[in-house]
Amino acid sequence: MKNQISPDILKKWLTAWSLSRELPLPIAYKSGYKVEVGDAKQKERYVFPELNEDFIELSSTINEPWIFLKACATPKEIRSHVSEKWTLQPQGYMMVCSHPMVFPNHNLNTEYKLEFDSYNSTYLIRILTQNNEEAAIGRVVFVDDIAIYDRIITDNNHRRKGLATIIIRELEKIAISKNSTKNFLVATEDGKQLYQSLGWEVHSLYTSIVIVS
Template sequence: MIVDKQGFHFFSDFSSMEKDVSSVIVESWLKGWSLSRKVPLPVGFKSGFKVDVGDEKQKSRYVFPKLNDDFKELSEAIDEPWVFLKVCASVDEVSPNIPGNWTIEPQGYLMTCFRPMDFPEMSLSQDYHLEFEEYHSTYVVKILAQNGELASTGRVALVDDFAVYDRIITESHHQRKGLGRFLMKELEKISLSKGISKKVLVATEEGKLLYQSLGWELYSLYTSVVIQA
């Protein structure tokens, strides 16, 4: 385990993980996620946070830095569908601590990168061009094909001295062309231009491989559960 100057703990592999995830990182990530998704900012809820998302398939989300009694008691109290509980813990840890009516989503990964990302020399193919958008401290980068089709897109929200990366997507028939890496480079340019170098995101299994290749590190496993209608 590595401890940086601010006391945040980083883990070099899954086997060395401990239970001391920083609530500062979790809250900043959640604020950035909320700004990116244009929903209300999180509020404190016991040892975690709550966001009223207001979507038909995600009414609200509760996020906890660690698996504890607050998380367990909430999972027993909620019986309505499409309220998500999320926690910095593994699927294997969460599974025996929730009632059987909850569905566990695929394993997620809370990741950080506190230095410039590692990029090879690259340029955008003449078959594509960039477009930019900005709202609520959130910057959107789009890579479009010459016919106007959206090939890749991503967002970075700047909050609490963190760059929160969100909705990093490359369409399937545009993958394996380096667009994801180029997109991440453009997003990092924006955050560095604003004096922000600390980066955080939550990745899927597939996305984790890309981010690790760019120098991101696994900070914590991240598990989501929901009661489906």
């Protein structure tokens, strides 16, 4: 596992992240990138391919809450270079998969149905109950030669039924149809285990800090 990522891959992932959320595209900020998120609990995000002087200097100039700084580095490294005003966020993992995923052999239960949609180079799949309640959702975004998987979420009332796995399998079918074999995502601690079971590998840690009001 590395503790940094190429600026090119980082930009493609962050572009996909923005397209998926219908936000402004990332702009260069020194050795990293900035996205104007505009949310009350995430005003902006600055993302860097590694912990460096640009990251450290920026952390010393920001005093406003809900501006996130993110880098491919360990929490210990970041904690040792920023002041106590910054709060570490739950750990993220940048993950890659450059071969067909390995799925368990099960199909969608008849109590559910699939729904497909697309926008902004983003392909969206929902799993709905027969009463049209959303049980799970996920997206894949295509930026150049990379398929970026994003926001794969299962409702708490529908967990442990393999729905996320089915979403990922259907998203991979779309990627294969577009001859995209380079897969990338950022996972949570819980999500990491699922993706590893499907054949993904951790490329680098992805650590976030923010000033909490």
